[in-house]
Amino acid sequence: MRRKILIVLAISMILVASIATATVDGQLIIWADDTRTPIFREIGKVYTQLTGIPVTVHEMTMDAIAEQVVIASPAGEGPDLIVGAHDWIGRLVRNGTVASIDLPQDILEEFDPVTIQAMSFGGKLYGVPYSREGVALLYNKGLVPTPPSTWDELVDIARRVTNTSIGQYGFIVELPFPYNCFPILSALGGYVFGQSADGSLVTDDIGLDSVGMILGATLIDWLIEEGLMPGEIPWETMTGLLSEGKAGMVITGPWSIPIAKSGGVDVGVAPIPTICGQRPRPFVGVSGIMVNAYSPNKAIIQDFIENHYATKESMLKIFEMDPRPSAFLPAFEEIKDDPIMNAFAESISYGMPLPNIPEMGTVWSVWADAMTLICNQTMSPHEALKKAAEVLEEILSN
């Protein structure tokens, strides 16, 4: 009996010792999704060679990163850096998950100012961008040889190409979710929240029922009524039509290019045509890295960002493996010759950053509700958007 207990004790202790040494200090841990993981492994490997500091990249889904980092970080189990989208920032700041970043002026100036603005919240920088993305006009060269430059031309082409009996559409936008169609809503001055002088958003100034927004929604309503565009078209259907070559023009982002190519469709990209001479303004989404507020490795992080991440070599490597217009201007100069990237970049240059405040979840749902009612023609744009602004104001004031 005694002997048995002793044996158990001894083996237990050995095992405890071997598990307990598993945690190591003074290294970088990064969480990234499946496309970014190999990129940051590569960059991390070089950093380890230069400095001797180990870099570990854990692969997770985007959703898991955004959810888990909030829970794991206070428990000391979070990463040092996460790779994510700028519209997480409001929520992460409100939960105290991410720390602000101080970057020297000369490094800041090498980034596209829109991307820095997107990564800022309450006047502070919370992420360092690497790419920017937004929608533009994708056209199937087989159906639309030259892209339209004005909205009238677009409508003409849409009328000519649309043939519902063979399931072919001249012009489609993912509806009713208002992300892809936002350029139409913003062209004549529509906006979500007003901006103060320093670029931060003013939640008291709700623009869902601004004149520009209502005019834009009326245009969408008219396109649907005329049969020039289906009123409800989810992502799955849009990609299906696109890859089968049955869509003439689509307002979508760089993520749809591989889908079109997988169907053997030859696509071109152009900025979205002007509406009454006004430039449509797409939402700009920015990807980048953010710093965990609980990380003990702030100095390593700062060094990694300043001396290793915000460099032309690293940014070009990122582009090579995940081709979206780089947010780092010296790197973007190198890749400008690609016509598709260039067209997306031009479209983005007219855009405005996707709001990153934590209330965006509410805004999206209320706004999508209004757009649903407009698109299935049960409510007029004016009524629906007025109602949406009212409801939003009520929710935000609580």
Next chain:
Amino acid sequence: MEKRLLRFYLKIVLLSVFNAIAVFILILSILSNDVYLLIANTVLLALVNLSSFSRKRYLLKYLLPGFFFLVAMVVLPICYNIYLSMTNYSTGHVIGKDDAIKHFLNREFLSPESEKYSFTAYGENAEITLLVLKSSTEIIVDINGNIRDKNEFSILDTNQDGIPDKINEWILLDQLRVNANIPRLQALRIPYDNGWLRLSTLREFRHYEHQYLYDRETDTLTDVKNGRIYRSESARFVSSEGEVLDPGWTEYVGLRNYLRILITDRYRRPFFGVFIWTIEWSLVTVTASFALGLFLAIILNDSRLRFRKFYRSLLIVPYAIPSFISLLVWRYGFFSSEFGFLNRMLRSFAGISIPWLSAVTWARFSVLLTNVWLTFPYMMLVSLGALQSIQPQLLEAARIDGAGNWQRFRKITFPLLIVTLAPLLIGSFATTFNNFTVIWLLTEGRPIMGVGEVAGSTDILISYAYKLAFSGREGNEMALSAAVSVLIFVIVVAISIVSFRRTRVLEDIADEI
């Protein structure tokens, strides 16, 4: 004998592994001051060792695993859920108050006139002993963060470049050696002026100051930069001008979440609407699929039917396909209003199109149709089984007594069947009640009830709870969602108790036959 020895060793190894993990968790829980984990772990450790070493309590061995999993996977989640429903856990309130205060105390800012201090490190081998920080002035610091007087040391600069090559017996270390010491260096806080110097990148130190000071007496936070004072109010720090600091913290709020569901118009209206629809959804699904399943089972049970196995295999298909696939096929392939198979057929033959998933009544019909399609094979299978168990003599006797087909079904087959199947039907009801997958994959609760409404027309309670918790409609309201889950739990338990009572009555009837 050898077998016994082998068993003995296996037991020791397994027990050792278990104890090792338990002790490891024990140490972790002591390190992190987690009292609950400590208690739970100690009790478990004691029980497991007691049950395997003591001859008297060996019976415990057989009960323990079941008891453990019952506690870990059922009792604990329920308790935690109830606890969560009485807090304000939501976006902006995810950490404890102490953590939040620590968070503010850790916030620092670069001193406005801060200089960059490049540094050189001195030591033996790879161990750093001294640091020389250099900007307009030169400061010597030891590895414990104390500023030292220059005259204490003998400084040797052979090549006269301003960088000492040797201080006392310690030599200049290169960057890679310095990097090996980063964990120690970045933990250094060298008191300096109103703040401290700390490593800002791997190559330089900078001067930082506290942004906030916390006063435990008055429970207020002071912004050092502009002197603003923040009181703690409804789980956040708020200034007198109403400016709110992020993050806030989690605190106990009692029954507030339940009151919010029951009293606030915004949540109450959808809650009761959704509740009634959830009952309808479960009832219709169970009765319709049971009726269809039973009907088909009776047909398939008839020995005069040819190719019975073939038909049975075909009818099981909806049950055999993973519902994740078939639901998406229904949603996009059949019900899509523009491109769906159903509407394309209707348009080409009758020139009409039906808003399968976009009008309230049609959407409810469509989700019910799909769910009946998904569940009837299960009902058919269990009915087939139950039909086999009915003694043919009973039916034979009834026939001799002159009972017709319908009478025999009503008076004998059905009552006997329902006794066996009632518990399954109740179980099926409870499952359907919480069948998140079907609703979420088919409609996500849509069509909407109106602009900005919390719930959609086909939302059942569980998808409504999910929307509150995660879909960001109101930010993430985990606590409110937990309160809805507790209510769902209460409802399902109540329904189950009532139904099981009634099945007992059925058993009495069956005994009489």
